[in-house]
Amino acid sequence: METQETIIVTGAAGYIGSHTLIELLQEQGYKVLAIDNYSNSSAQTYQRIKQITLATFEIKELDLCDYIALQKETNHLSTIHAIIHFAAYKSVPESVKNPLAYYHNNINSLNNVLRLCEERQIKQFIFSSSCSVYGNTHQLPVTEQTPVQKAESPYGHTKQIGEEMVAAFANANPWFSAVVLRYFNPVGAHHSGLIGELPLNRPNNLVPIITQTALGKNQLTVFGNDYSTRDGSCIRDYIHVSDIAKAHLLAIHYLSKQRHKTAVSLFNLGTGHGVSVLEAINAFEKVSGQKLTYTIGPRRLGDVEAIYANNTWAQHELGWVPKNTIEDMMRSAWKWQQTLESE
Ligand code: WQD
Numbered sequence: 001m002e003t004q005e006t007i008i009v010t011g012a013a014g015y016i017g018s019h020t021l022i023e024l025l026q027e028q029g030y031k032v033l034a035i036d037n038y039s040n041s042s043a044q045t046y047q048r049i050k051q052i053t054l055a056t057f058e059i060k061e062l063d064l065c066d067y068i069a070l071q072k073e074t075n076h077l078s079t080i081h082a083i084i085h086f087a088a089y090k091s092v093p094e095s096v097k098n099p100l101a102y103y104h105n106n107i108n109s110l111n112n113v114l115r116l117c118e119e120r121q122i123k124q125f126i127f128s129s130s131c132s133v134y135g136n137t138h139q140l141p142v143t144e145q146t147p148v149q150k151a152e153s154p155y156g157h158t159k160q161i162g163e164e165m166v167a168a169f170a171n172a173n174p175w176f177s178a179v180v181l182r183y184f185n186p187v188g189a190h191h192s193g194l195i196g197e198l199p200l201n202r203p204n205n206l207v208p209i210i211t212q213t214a215l216g217k218n219q220l221t222v223f224g225n226d227y228s229t230r231d232g233s234c235i236r237d238y239i240h241v242s243d244i245a246k247a248h249l250l251a252i253h254y255l256s257k258q259r260h261k262t263a264v265s266l267f268n269l270g271t272g273h274g275v276s277v278l279e280a281i282n283a284f285e286k287v288s289g290q291k292l293t294y295t296i297g298p299r300r301l302g303d304v305e306a307i308y309a310n311n312t313w314a315q316h317e318l319g320w321v322p323k324n325t326i327e328d329m330m331r332s333a334w335k336w337q338q339t340l341e342s343e
Pocket of ligand 1: 090092129130131132183184185186204205206207209220221222223224234235236277300303
């Protein structure tokens with residue numbers, strides 16, 4: 001790739017975007033334009049990324065639903081190598097309460113970045129999808145061939161529609177190719193402890209609730225211990241956010257080397273191992289030395305009993321090997337929680 005070519009990262013100040021920005025900047029030769037509207041993130045994260053990488057990059061604040069603004073703020077770039085599109089709303093319960101906001105934001109922003117690909121002939125595209133596209137599947141582990149099921153939430157539905165939009169666009173434009181990454185349960189934080197997921201809204205996800213509970217700032221309830229699993233609690237495939245971030249870099253290489261066999265390549269990003277809620281709690285207690293107080297509550301509506309990935313295809317095609325264990329994930333999440341406390 002020409003060094004003067006730019007990669008546009010949307011949602012670059014967000015949880016996975018920020019960790020991916022670090023990986024891109026640490027790899028020489030990538031010039032980055034970071035786009036975000038800070039609807040669920042903070043521009044301060046960029047200062048931390050600069051501190052970690054000692055690299056510079058261009059920053060634009062804009063709402064991707066505004067195509068004119070997107071055009072204007074990218075007009076100065078002579079060549080755009082790729083777009084990595086993270087920007088989206090991501091809360092499952094919020095999407096159930098406010099579905100139109102999710103359809104409006106997630107679909108329109110994707111439509112506009114694809115429109116920019118068309119106008120500027122941007123040939124490579126990476127789309128953030130989710131294991132939620134598999135819905136309530138009983139085929140475990142989940143491979144990329146496991147059928148997509150009716151989504152459990154408007155959020156999941158926007159990811160399904162998004163995947164179809166990318167596929168339809170690739171189908172209509174033979175010069176364009178895309179990688180769709182289906183994240184399982186991204187957790188943890190950068191090992192520096194400088195960046196992680198910002199708790200701008202009250203968390204719904206297990207790991208931030210665990211780290212907050214350890215500090216007495218939240219109360220953990222295990223949602224159900226009567227599932228047909230080894231200890232009765234739900235099983236998920238937790239994956240370290242930095243391992244997820246690295247997959248994006250490999251996806252760029254994959255598209256650049258034209259090793260892809262189809263216009264749209266799909267990959268599951270999970271460790272391949274299921275971890276139960278109680279095992280996750282134990283891992284946290286082990287690495288933090290904190291004893292967690294929690295209660296067992298009823299099942300949470302919409303939860304699937306167990307889901308974990310088969311990641312062989314990502315290993316084989318991308319050369320992606322997730323490195324972090326559940327203990328590493330918990331250790332980094334706990335370190336990040338300490339950083340948040342010291343601010
Ligand atoms: C994990 C496990 C809960 C909180 C969601 C989205 C998914 C993806 C990842 C974006 C479950 C249990 C949780 C608590 C608990 N996001 N739990 N007590 O629901 O697997 O996945 O985030 O793409 O699409 O649906 O993640 O972290 O909420 O829950 O017992 O207070 O922890 O029941 O088994 P989930 P989660």
